[in-house]
Amino acid sequence: MVDPIKVYPPKPTHVYFYATCLIDMFYPDAGMAGIQLLEREGIKVCFPEDQTCCGQPAYTSGYHDEARVVAKAQLDLFPENWPIVVPSGSCGGMIRKHYPDLFKHTGQEAKASEIAARTWELTDFLLNVCHIKLRDLGQPTTLAMHTSCSARREMGIAEVGPKLLGQLSNVNLVEQVRAEECCGFGGTFAVRHPEISGAMVSEKVDTLTDTGASEFVTTDCGCLMNIAGYAEKNRKPLAGQHILSFLWERTDSGKGGKS
Amino acid sequence: MSQTPSENSHHIDVKEFHPRARAAIADPKIRQNFRKAMDGLISKRKNAFEGMDLEALRELGANIRLRALANLPDLLEQLEAKLTENGVKVHWAIDSDEACRIVRNICVARNAKTVIKGKSMVSEEMELNHYLEERGIEALESDLGEYIVQLADETPSHIIMPAIHKNTGEISELMHEKTGTDLSNDVEYLTASARQQLREKFMNADVGVSGVNFAVAETGTLCLVENEGNGRMTTTVPPCHIAVTGIEKVVGNLEDVVPLLALLTRSATGQHITTYFNMISGPRKPDELDGPEEVHLVLVDNGRSTIYQDDQLLDTLRCIRCGACMNHCPVYTRVGGHTYGTTYPGPIGKILMPHLIGLDEGRHLPTASSLCGACGEVCPVKIPIPDLLVRLRQESVDGDKLNPAKVRGHGAKRGTLEALIWKGWSWMHARPGVYRFGTAVAARLRKLQPGKLGDWTKYRTAPKLANKTLHERMKERGE
Ligand code: SF4
Numbered sequence: 134m135v136d137p138i139k140v141y142p143p144k145p146t147h148v149y150f151y152a153t154c155l156i157d158m159f160y161p162d163a164g165m166a167g168i169q170l171l172e173r174e175g176i177k178v179c180f181p182e183d184q185t186c187c188g189q190p191a192y193t194s195g196y197h198d199e200a201r202v203v204a205k206a207q208l209d210l211f212p213e214n215w216p217i218v219v220p221s222g223s224c225g226g227m228i229r230k231h232y233p234d235l236f237k238h239t240g241q242e243a244k245a246s247e248i249a250a251r252t253w254e255l256t257d258f259l260l261n262v263c264h265i266k267l268r269d270l271g272q273p274t275t276l277a278m279h280t281s282c283s284a285r286r287e288m289g290i291a292e293v294g295p296k297l298l299g300q301l302s303n304v305n306l307v308e309q310v311r312a313e314e315c316c317g318f319g320g321t322f323a324v325r326h327p328e329i330s331g332a333m334v335s336e337k338v339d340t341l342t343d344t345g346a347s348e349f350v351t352t353d354c355g356c357l358m359n360i361a362g363y364a365e366k367n368r369k370p371l372a373g374q375h376i377l378s379f380l381w382e383r384t385d386s387g388k389g390g391k392s
Numbered sequence: 393m394s395q396t397p398s399e400n401s402h403h404i405d406v407k408e409f410h411p412r413a414r415a416a417i418a419d420p421k422i423r424q425n426f427r428k429a430m431d432g433l434i435s436k437r438k439n440a441f442e443g444m445d446l447e448a449l450r451e452l453g454a455n456i457r458l459r460a461l462a463n464l465p466d467l468l469e470q471l472e473a474k475l476t477e478n479g480v481k482v483h484w485a486i487d488s489d490e491a492c493r494i495v496r497n498i499c500v501a502r503n504a505k506t507v508i509k510g511k512s513m514v515s516e517e518m519e520l521n522h523y524l525e526e527r528g529i530e531a532l533e534s535d536l537g538e539y540i541v542q543l544a545d546e547t548p549s550h551i552i553m554p555a556i557h558k559n560t561g562e563i564s565e566l567m568h569e570k571t572g573t574d575l576s577n578d579v580e581y582l583t584a585s586a587r588q589q590l591r592e593k594f595m596n597a598d599v600g601v602s603g604v605n606f607a608v609a610e611t612g613t614l615c616l617v618e619n620e621g622n623g624r625m626t627t628t629v630p631p632c633h634i635a636v637t638g639i640e641k642v643v644g645n646l647e648d649v650v651p652l653l654a655l656l657t658r659s660a661t662g663q664h665i666t667t668y669f670n671m672i673s674g675p676r677k678p679d680e681l682d683g684p685e686e687v688h689l690v691l692v693d694n695g696r697s698t699i700y701q702d703d704q705l706l707d708t709l710r711c712i713r714c715g716a717c718m719n720h721c722p723v724y725t726r727v728g729g730h731t732y733g734t735t736y737p738g739p740i741g742k743i744l745m746p747h748l749i750g751l752d753e754g755r756h757l758p759t760a761s762s763l764c765g766a767c768g769e770v771c772p773v774k775i776p777i778p779d780l781l782v783r784l785r786q787e788s789v790d791g792d793k794l795n796p797a798k799v800r801g802h803g804a805k806r807g808t809l810e811a812l813i814w815k816g817w818s819w820m821h822a823r824p825g826v827y828r829f830g831t832a833v834a835a836r837l838r839k840l841q842p843g844k845l846g847d848w849t850k851y852r853t854a855p856k857l858a859n860k861t862l863h864e865r866m867k868e869r870g871e
Contacts, residue, residue, distance in 0.1 A: 161862035183824035195785030197792035199818035206822040286765035319762025327847035362852030
């Protein structure tokens, strides 16, 4: 019953990059930013070509047979004993926390647990394994952050994003009220219970804009789609970005830093 | 109060969750009442645990409950033996009907016409008031919240604060209309008026019915936590006291109660301790001046022993009914308690009610969650509520051949089209070549992407496909 204690590995020479399907199709820039941040830390990034999706959408919808088929296709992608980094709290949580359950009493049980144990959310990995030091090259800005529920509660990394952003000298990070409340995404929840999800995201956008910030970052593409999509549709002055894109753009000397 | 059902709960169609949710969300009063109340409860709880090692305490609480459940059959036997020795009559009820019959038979044997009740969610589960009233026995709620709900002919919207959906103005109007008190926003006045009316009823009641928070097996002690003193009145003034409780409420010994009580009151209302903590150990002894002549305990199963047989679902029975999960639930906060249409609303209701009413009846319950995990994070006995919700989702679509579903009414939500969609999804995502091809083609055709995506785009713009997938970009880099 006790949550396993997280023991960070020493900084490795290589990692596997597990992009997630949303990054792959909708936010590849965030994926590239994550890869470049890792490379700048001197880590070789291996991108297994055969990766598709962690299986979470089917899993949380109750279709565990289908989720297992897809998840099983991911298990052979990481033959070396390198850490697996994921630019998402929710897909990271799926692998780290739910793969062992999904494969319990199957031939893949041991493998799933082994893979789960070396899976890390990427910002957590940058901060606590790479001990990244960021140099802010951007213009002064006021920024809000939404930490996804899975990053906060499944991966236990609520403090990671603010710590990384805190390293950026020109970023004024402001906190919205009820910061820990869900934005209403919840995968299929958003379409199964559209009114409830809509009520949740509208309040999230209100609290974010109430901070005075006109942009926010988040660890998860689901929340990003939800919050930024609501703001856009309802013409609220709030733009969103994946935290990895933001971190990379502000610290990339090649580009001279872009704010 | 457009969302509030005026009938008793057994007339509510649980399946009508969506229309009720829509109505609640569109009702600014409901939204405001709940948001305000829940915000208050969240901050009170936080303050109450200030300076304590909350995680260690939750761990202890969880372990105490786990140990009690592991020994449940033995503890129940011990409890029965000890209570009998103390002069308490113990009754076993397999379901609500039998529990109601037992209470009624006790009333009939005593020729009782009026029953006064302390707060008891199990009696709500039994719909006891309704049952007794249909048989000519008056049942009056004495907890202020329950009293208001009863006046309004409603059901509780929260397990700890039954009338939390109403603000003071609404309560004042209700009391004015039903009992003739003056219209007033003075909470003291309203409370005093209600107490006045209740006091008379206490004096004349033939039977008192209460719930139980912890039933201690070793000593045969029934513990009752409350703030208004109505619990003490209910259990001491009438000549006969009937306690009703679920079979899972038993704990080993009095030492177990201490941490659980510390967790319960802080999690529920942010109190370090409640105004009253009653420990009932038997009827009045010959040399005692007060207390009831007769004390009964009705132990209600109502589906619990079935839950008990599953290693994972068993966690549901750890619950100490503090209500923290609903206070912290973003869905409950938006839709309020009545939307669920079930005795227990919110996260605990979503994991418990499917066992009581069947997953076919309660098929919408497990889906009405974003799986944000706020409930599991605050639960004082560490019930992994989100995991149980996922399990019930699996059960409701018969989604796991390796672990066949077993909850009553399982599979009711499995739709042919949906099942087919997930089959297709899994076919594609288990074939990397097909996936890469499909996503690359989608990226090329992104201009044709529909701007409308059903319910998603009612509130948001559609997410935009990138012109190249990350797979393609990595390929171009030569990896
Ligand atoms: S499930 Fe946990 S938080 Fe919810 S009422 Fe029960 S004990 Fe309290």
